[in-house]
Amino acid sequence: MTAAVWRKQRALRAASGNSLGRDAWRRLAANKAAMGSLAVLGAITLAVIIGPWLSPYDYFSQDYDAIWQAPSLANGHWFGTDQVGRDLLARTLAGGRISLMVGIVTTLVSLVIGVSYGAVAGFVGGKTDALMMRAVDILYSLPFMFFVILLVVFFGRNLFLLFAAIGAVSWLDMARIVRGQTLAIKSQPYIEAARMAGAGTTRIIARHVVPNLAGIVVVYVTLTIPQVILFESFLSYLGLGVQPPATSWGALINDGTGEMSIAPWLVLIPSVFLAVTLFCFNFIGDGLRDALDPKDR
Amino acid sequence: MLAFTLKRLAGVVPTLFILLTATFLLVHLAPGSPLDGDRPMPAEIRANLEAKYHLNEPLIQQYGRYLLNIAQLDFGASYQYKDTSVNDLIATGFPVSLAVGGFSLLFALVIGIPLGIIAAVRQNKIADYLAMGGSLAGISVPNFVLGPLMILAFAVYNDWLPAGGLGGWQNYVMPVLALGTMYLAYVTRLMRASTIEVLRSPFIRTARAKGLSEMRVFVVHVLPAALLPVVSFLGPGAAAVLTGSVVVEQIFGIPGLGRFFVTAALNRDYTLVLGITLFYGIIIILFNLVVDVLYGWLDPRVAYR
Amino acid sequence: MLLDVNNLTVDFTTHSGTVAAVQGVSFAVDTGEAVGIVGESGSGKSQSVLALMGLLPDNARVSGSARLAAGNEQGPIELIGAPARRLRSVRGARVAMIFQDPMTALNPHLRIGTQMTELLRRHLKTSRREATERAVAMLEAVRIPQAGQRLKAYPHQLSGGMRQRVMIAMALSCEPALLIADEPTTALDVTVQDEILETIAELRQQTRTALLLITHDLGVVAGQCARTVVMQHGGVVEQGTTEQIFTRPAAAYTRDLLAAIPRL
Ligand SMILES: Nc1ncnc2c1ncn2[C@@H]1O[C@H](COP(=O)(O)OP(=O)(O)OP(=O)(O)O)[C@@H](O)[C@H]1O
């Protein structure tokens, strides 16, 4: 997971300094792999949102008359059932809801933290900046996965803590990049002009610095969401993430691993959903990088 | 170079200090006492235990004691395994985790570096597309998906490899593949990107303009520069492999430190969780230090900045 | 005749079609002679000389002819389309090249000494010690102080002007018959530009090395080159003795270039 952070840094660096103009969008639209991934991701998201309403089964009701049903269209359990007769389709969709929600909410939280922190550090500059960035460096070198598990152990397992813990460690890249951008933008003449006209620091950040970051933010979001999804699945797989009856893809894979030799679909189906989702995000992230930085092709 | 090394060494001190302080504060901010079990405890026994673990002392004194113990690399006793110290558990578990993690990283480097070079040299040809598509897939399949799938394929449906435990080299094959594949994918992509970048740089044109053989241009001029990003990946890469081994040990039932960690986390064995976090924290910080110095040694510009 | 270039053409295949960078360029350089190539940015100066050296990227297609005198009893060597092996024995030995930006042209990861001696050992087949001695002598010849110690330095430890001196010392160390200098002073401070040009001129006198000097600056050509080639849009607009070009320019484009020189 730390490696994902690292890959993200490189992509962000490629994206920084390149604006998300019309050319970039056109290049992205011409990228079939990225567009296909976007479509698949849209379909998964839609299924996860409206699917549970359409499904005749819910994700927690047990049915001992229908345990270990293999996937089939005939019996109504398209993805089969588990060892207590719960419908796997309903569980996969419910799990996807949690996985995607954790991914999106946490990414937004970390985005807000990262942008504000980085913009403030870059804009204030001097000693404050040095100190703030030193703090980021230190946080970087801590073994954050172990830290999150430590948090979970000492403060108990709950979804909110999960958001907070993951969000608290994902903002670091954003802070760094935004600071760099802010420093670059700060020396532009129009900022000087705004300052001369008497605009306050906050106002300058909000009006001039933030809008210039659109390209990076898009890349950041595309690459952070899968990272957070992976992170949550990891914790849930270990039994330290979402707690029953709630479920997520990682938790489903964990449940399925135990029944693997009897009912392989229990591990295969959520695995495919998770892998395909991550694959799509990665493809879009790559496509965006190439669109913003075409010389890299 | 020496000055650079010393400076980096000094830079580690605040990081370690923050790691220690943060963990200490976390533990003491946590609701409830580590002694709160399932059953209420008679006051007398509780007082005894508190005295034993120094929980009755003022916070600052506890903090001092904590720092002192860690300075002596003493992580205390496990709450769960009553008579075993955390140090003993680390001593049994870490070599196992180190073997699994080390082999995985080695696997990723030994295959990923040549593969990335081939993809770069044959840019936009079939070999490149295969390597890039494959590595994107590799990045998208987490180890806790790959692991069970491999067990299914190689141990359940076919009886080719043992599903778990530790014995001969066969026991390492699946864990190393499960853990190493994602890093293999990273290293491949990284090596490709950096090789392409270096091949384009003016100093390579100078080397060619000197009439050097392609072999010499590649080995002396391209390779060292192209390897630098992979070297700086080693720091986060090693941290990631240690983290990943937590899951892989769980999947394959390997008695390593990662497995102890998860068991301790699930059983709320405070001292063991804390001890392993600290231990891994220190290991990762020190490893990053080594990588930093190595990088400075490989790239002369860094050390003089 | 040292170098005879005839109808040289360079095309690049790109995503957005073919770029005709050089379109039928012909010129010649005599033994020991200095020839200038001037022209606006993008006129094809660099791509022409890179084509001679066989240093263009894979997406380039080169045609035409460039014959280089072999320097022995054998007849001239055709450089265009020559096998890689033959090109490698020419590069650095018969024809050397220095580039615009000395910071990026030297390998930042290797010591100056390594970069200089690898060239000497490749072409002169000397021992390590002899190569080192020759490298020191060359650094002294380009007036780098404490030459012996500089061999251990990395490029970033030298100033821009010194780096370009190192490039010159390296390029001339195998006593090539032709030195190609592609805007050797553009990236440097104005104050060191003249020194660099002087250094090149001085060493050339000793070794009778011919010079192909690429520049934007007609003023530089006037001081250094006996003959001048003027290029625009990938073609040669006119060529002749430098005096002729300055006093009786035939093409309107040349007159524009002349008008752009600041008068002292
Ligand atoms: N790899 C390439 N692919 C496509 N076109 C190229 C490539 N390299 C150069 N060109 C084009 O070839 C033309 C000639 O370039 P060249 O580098 O020879 O110009 P130049 O005269 O040296 O200019 P300058 O004075 O700026 O160095 C330019 O229009 C350039 O865009």
Ligand SMILES: [Mg+2]
């Ligand atoms: Mg040029």
